[in-house]
């Protein structure tokens with residue numbers, strides 16, 4: 518039996534256009550749009566009618582960078598797939614692409630199967646996986662081909678974290694050559710980890726142990742250097758490249774220069790780099806630990822280059838790199854040694870609102886908001902137009918967004934399983950009202966109506982910017 522939902526009276530905003538239209542949903546998909554006042558729209562009937570007058574009707578957010586339950590620094594990211602995807606839904610995100618992890622010495626298959634098992638039956642919204650390569654060898658390279666066929670079409674490599682996730686330039690080149698052949702996309706954590714580790718050791722020897730030194734040793738120049746090197750290696754391999762969590766102005770400049778040459782090089786930044794800075798890392802009393810992530814927060818002056826990159830399309834995607842660790846018991850592991858603070862910030866619930874605030878603040882247009890938060894990540898990772906837009910045939914992942922409501926971000930009211938908010942006390946304009954995932958209400962007028970297991974695993978096509 519078919520269920521019909523009608524969203525009436527809203528302003529439909531996609532990356533391509535803004536139109537006052539009613540949206541008809543049938544069996545979990547967008548069936549049709551009809552402009553306000555037309556006969557077609559007036560004639561529609563439905564089992565459920567959602568009043569969206571004075572509201573935006575936008576595609577559900579696609580967060581292409583999350584780490585639920587990530588093992589890191591002797592602990593695990595504090596959001597499970599259940600709590601993390603529920604929080605995502607609260608924030609208007611209806612798809613996450615998380616990272617399965619290859620363990621050193623093990624196959625991609627065993628890592629991927631472990632992540633399928635962690636997420637299975639737990640997610641409130643749809644999900645997909647990238648694969649982190651920690652051990653690039655002949656077998657890993659062959660397995661990459663199989664994963665691309667299976668819908669795992671992107672692979673993260675690390676130029677940082679020697680001894681943990683690190684790959685050397687030879688391994689990176691080989692993985693890039695493989696992805697050039699099999700259609701996969703290499704995602705790069707671009708920081709010179711070998712040089713950073715020297716600076717970490719020297720800082721600790723000088724007694725510089727506070728969280729703010731995390732930001733000082735992980736230098737912007739070492740992000741820029743690694744970004745440059747990754748771009749040149751990708752050129753040599755003839756492979757496309759996606760640089761994750763770009764934070765330094767100098768790194769943006771490397772991406773801009775590459776794109777000006779016409780190279781298939783893409784960049785992502787995250788809300789923490791747009792809204793937070795080294796001022797937060799320097800907060801007294803170990804509070805700075807709450808803001809330890811890599812790449813690190815930068816001095817505030819870097820933000821202008823990130824906003825400009827987002828406007829000029831030198832940066833294409835904003836995702837969260839959601840990787841929460843509680844202050845109590847987890848961030849505290851690094852008291853007396855900043856290098857032992859688990860790296861990562863919570864944010865999966867806040868991204869859509871913070872980027873709407875960027876619209877209010879005049880950094881980006883309303884359509885660019887939807888582009889960088891929904892459409893571009895879906896295209897980048899082979900989920901478009903199923904995800905990332907509102908168009909006939911697309912999954913009915915739809916958010917009714919109230920652009921006039923105001924809220925104060927706080928750990929008291931958020932739904933992420935973490936004991937602090939990186940944006941505590943920040944006032945934002947705009948709030949999610951209702952969220953549909955494949956036509957089902959998961960948030961209904963600010964009440965959670967979803968369930969663990971509604972979200973399904975979604976295999977992906979290859980990057981859609983390349984064809």
Ligand code: URP
Pocket residue numbers: 584706762809810811812838840860861862
């Ligand atoms: O600090 C961060 N970003 N933690 C998550 C792991 C990563 O490098 O993305």
Ligand code: ZN
Pocket residue numbers: 706761762811812
């Ligand atoms: Zn990273």
Ligand code: ZN
Pocket residue numbers: 582584838840
């Ligand atoms: Zn990450």
Ligand code: ZN
Pocket residue numbers: 957
């Ligand atoms: Zn159902």
